[in-house]
Amino acid sequence: MQTPAAILVDINRIVIDTLTLPPLKPGQVLIEVKYSGVCHTQVLEYRGHRGKDPYLPHCLGHEGSGVVVEVGEKVEKVKPGDAVILSWIKGSGANIAGSIFDWKGQKVNAGAITTFSKYSIISENRLTPIRNDFPMKEAALLGCAIPTGLGVVFNTAKPRAGESLAVFGCGGIGLCAIKGAAIAGCVPIIAVDIQASKLESAKQMGATHVIDASKEDPIQAIQKIGPLDYAIEASGHPAVMNQALKSVRSQGGTAVIIGNAKQEHFWSLDPKELNQGKRILGTWGGDNHPDVHYPRYCNLIHYGQLNVKPLIGKSYSLSQIEQALSDLEQGHTLRPIIDMSAP
Ligand SMILES: [Zn+2]
Numbered sequence: 001m002q003t004p005a006a007i008l009v010d011i012n013r014i015v016i017d018t019l020t021l022p023p024l025k026p027g028q029v030l031i032e033v034k035y036s037g038v039c040h041t042q043v044l045e046y047r048g049h050r051g052k053d054p055y056l057p058h059c060l061g062h063e064g065s066g067v068v069v070e071v072g073e074k075v076e077k078v079k080p081g082d083a084v085i086l087s088w089i090k091g092s093g094a095n096i097a098g099s100i101f102d103w104k105g106q107k108v109n110a111g112a113i114t115t116f117s118k119y120s121i122i123s124e125n126r127l128t129p130i131r132n133d134f135p136m137k138e139a140a141l142l143g144c145a146i147p148t149g150l151g152v153v154f155n156t157a158k159p160r161a162g163e164s165l166a167v168f169g170c171g172g173i174g175l176c177a178i179k180g181a182a183i184a185g186c187v188p189i190i191a192v193d194i195q196a197s198k199l200e201s202a203k204q205m206g207a208t209h210v211i212d213a214s215k216e217d218p219i220q221a222i223q224k225i226g227p228l229d230y231a232i233e234a235s236g237h238p239a240v241m242n243q244a245l246k247s248v249r250s251q252g253g254t255a256v257i258i259g260n261a262k263q264e265h266f267w268s269l270d271p272k273e274l275n276q277g278k279r280i281l282g283t284w285g286g287d288n289h290p291d292v293h294y295p296r297y298c299n300l301i302h303y304g305q306l307n308v309k310p311l312i313g314k315s316y317s318l319s320q321i322e323q324a325l326s327d328l329e330q331g332h333t334l335r336p337i338i339d340m341s342a343p
Helices: 040-047 136-141 145-157 172-184 196-205 218-225 238-247 290-302 318-329
Strands: 002-010 013-020 028-037 063-071 083-087 099-103 106-110 119-123 127-130 165-168 189-193 209-212 230-233 254-257 279-282 312-316 335-339
Touching (some): 002 318, 028 136, 063 136, 083 136, 083 290, 127 290, 136 312, 136 335, 145 172, 145 230, 145 254, 172 196, 172 230, 189 196, 196 209, 209 218, 218 238, 230 238, 312 318
Parallel strands (some): 165 230, 189 209, 254 279, 312 335
Antiparallel strands (some): 002 013, 013 099, 028 119, 028 335, 083 127, 099 106
């Protein structure tokens, strides 16, 4: 089996070429990828911001949707023809380490999940089957952006109806957190960003207030609205993490950090914030259990409670992957989607 794939060969250098896939190991599944999302994690890998990369050259991508082509021995979760979500977050099923693909005699590492290719070999536990009539473009974002953004609200912060919540950074994950807060009954819901277009999307996802942090101090602006119970930081900048912590109320306000900072970008904070009874929470991608939580998120979309169209960005072909990464990095698009059927 051969596939076109995006291969990260060095920092800032991706080659699109044909790879040969090895036979399936027990617990692995051959997937025809339909759509892949592009996430800031791949931007960090592409730019070398995650530190030394011992896996080069390697495949990329950790959220997508596809159809099962073939299953390895002992796979019970899916069968050929099933529509599936491809997600980096581990669920039930075999946990099989990555494969090595062949590139004209050279080895290319592929992790337990990679999605920037027409076909991919994926560990059973990174797959979640979905109804076959589910829209596949939306399904791709169920691999990372949607569960991370909804999960950080539903599973990590767990606000109650009527509590106030602010989201700092309105990319794909931040917008999903805003929608999650709206579904959970939070009011007010305050969106903070430095791009007017993202704040516009935030309103569509349920923000009741928007703050342009390039024009006003977000901490002061939030205080004018009222005491803040939860701040969710989804920008990855340590300075913004400080703003999130400073903006929540004393005695019980909680800042949740979800943004990925660049390698060696550290956060120094004033411990007095903690002496005031504020709390900081981390989250493992929204603390999801895919087998339990993804079907719920699918229900929200299927029954019209969650419209994710405002966060779907521009569509790209696989050969335009570097353009997609740079557009995401520069904020020219929301979540880019790689359409594997595009020429
Ligand atoms: Zn991601």
